[in-house]
Amino acid sequence: MIELNKDNFDAEVLQAAGPVLVDFWGDKCEPCKALMPEVHALAEQYGDKIKMCKLNTSENRRLAIGQKVMGLPTFIVYKNGEKVKEISGAENCTPATIESLIKENI
Amino acid sequence: MSKVYDVAIIGGGPAGLAAGLYASRSRMSAIIIEKAKWGGQATTTEELENYPGSIEMPTGPKLMERMKSQAEAFGTELVKDDVTGFDISAKVKVVKLASGNDISAKTVIIATGAQPMLLGAPGEMELRGKGVSYCATCDADFFTELEVVVVGGGDAAVEEAIYLTKFAEKVTIVHRRDEFRAAKSIVEKAMNNEKIDIKWNTVVEEIYGDGIVEGVKLKNVQTGEVTDFRTDGVFMFVGTKPISEFAKGVVDMDQKGYIIADEEMRTSVEGIFAAGDVRVKSLRQVITAAADGAIAAVNAEKYIEKNFEH
Numbered sequence A: 001m002i003e004l005n006k007d008n009f010d011a012e013v014l015q016a017a018g019p020v021l022v023d024f025w026g027d028k029c030e031p032c033k034a035l036m037p038e039v040h041a042l043a044e045q046y047g048d049k050i051k052m053c054k055l056n057t058s059e060n061r062r063l064a065i066g067q068k069v070m071g072l073p074t075f076i077v078y079k080n081g082e083k084v085k086e087i088s089g090a091e092n093c094t095p096a097t098i099e100s101l102i103k104e105n106i
Numbered sequence B: 001m002s003k004v005y006d007v008a009i010i011g012g013g014p015a016g017l018a019a020g021l022y023a024s025r026s027r028m029s030a031i032i033i034e035k036a037k038w039g040g041q042a043t044t045t046e047e048l049e050n051y052p053g054s055i056e057m058p059t060g061p062k063l064m065e066r067m068k069s070q071a072e073a074f075g076t077e078l079v080k081d082d083v084t085g086f087d088i089s090a091k092v093k094v095v096k097l098a099s100g101n102d103i104s105a106k107t108v109i110i111a112t113g114a115q116p117m118l119l120g121a122p123g124e125m126e127l128r129g130k131g132v133s134y135c136a137t138c139d140a141d142f143f144t145e146l147e148v149v150v151v152g153g154g155d156a157a158v159e160e161a162i163y164l165t166k167f168a169e170k171v172t173i174v175h176r177r178d179e180f181r182a183a184k185s186i187v188e189k190a191m192n193n194e195k196i197d198i199k200w201n202t203v204v205e206e207i208y209g210d211g212i213v214e215g216v217k218l219k220n221v222q223t224g225e226v227t228d229f230r231t232d233g234v235f236m237f238v239g240t241k242p243i244s245e246f247a248k249g250v251v252d253m254d255q256k257g258y259i260i261a262d263e264e265m266r267t268s269v270e271g272i273f274a275a276g277d278v279r280v281k282s283l284r285q286v287i288t289a290a291a292d293g294a295i296a297a298v299n300a301e302k303y304i305e306k307n308f309e310h
Helices: A009-014 A030-046 A063-064 A095-104 B014-025 B040-044 B058-075 B136-143 B155-164 B182-189 B287-305
Strands: A002-005 A019-025 A051-058 A074-079 A082-088 B004-010 B029-032 B077-080 B083-087 B093-097 B103-111 B114-116 B147-149 B169-172 B195-201 B202-208 B215-220 B228-230 B231-236 B240-242 B272-274
Touching: A002 A009, A009 A019, A009 A051, A019 A030, A019 B231, A030 A095, A030 B040, A030 B136, A030 B272, A063 B136, A074 A095, A082 A095, B004 B014, B004 B077, B004 B093, B004 B287, B014 B029, B014 B040, B014 B103, B014 B287, B029 B103, B029 B114, B040 B136, B040 B195, B040 B202, B083 B202, B136 B155, B136 B231, B147 B155, B155 B169, B155 B182, B155 B231, B182 B195
Parallel strands: A002 A051, A019 A051, B004 B029, B004 B103, B029 B077, B103 B272, B147 B169, B147 B231, B169 B195
Antiparallel strands: A019 A074, A074 A082, B083 B093, B093 B103, B114 B240, B202 B215, B215 B228
């Protein structure tokens, strides 16, 4: 998975061709960390069809807020620089919902 | 036929992990099925000062990590999966899993716990993850030097409000009554905190904002007056609801969906036990959940001795 930060966010996400999934997580977000192995597995499985990225919001707070993300976990799919779908909150973000988010957008 | 466990434990929070520990120490074969995060709700609280023995580094995630390692060390098997239902027609019960790898067990302990309840105010769903939060440890970072509202009056609300003052400039607790239900020591701490302001007899009527929380409409329940209150975030701690949907029609529950069990954690179905927050009880804490788990495991063993040949 691509690690995003303020230097590469534009190029990797907003100017990317094709769909991009961003996993917004943080150092203190236990639900986010618990999901990480499954998200990595999904990246292995679908990585050739959708660009899989993660953004540590603890280190990139302003960047996350700039994307109107103020809660974790949040998963957003971007296409042509636009948000097309997002899910947020521990109850809503499960391996199954993340996988369907990917499938709907590839 | 595949392996038959002595105990299948559903839920990997304090109740489930304690049940696993006690079962494994009694040389029963035990497996815990967890769908989301090991440690459950306890991992979303930073300060866990009321679990005896956890004065040093009393964080929820650390305590739960230790509970998990302890159960594993004694041989409890852990698996990540989602329970979809049961087959209890035979003496050996079957716990059905989303993956299809169903588990057969002589006894079942339901320890699925509870999850935060939604307030039900307009804007709440739309602004989730955009300023509306149910997890202070997850999201507090975002509100550094900003202002937030905390809704609720129990232990969680007041404790998390105090935690949030480490980040936010100002924390306003909005509570529908004129006193808190939270423990007195916590209330005192909040009252003495300069960053905390309290609005009594007040409810949140609406949360608004263009893609991100900008404010709330507050209503005074005594006067009926509605006022506009600008804020950057709204943290909800208005109670919990049980995670018991998958067991509907199998074991008896109360109207809210909490599972009814006796002092020995026995449900309405023989061989099925309930432990922790998912059960009808008066105090939902890590310590009472762990106690329930221990009692359930011991009674599961008794049930097996009585009902299965060695």
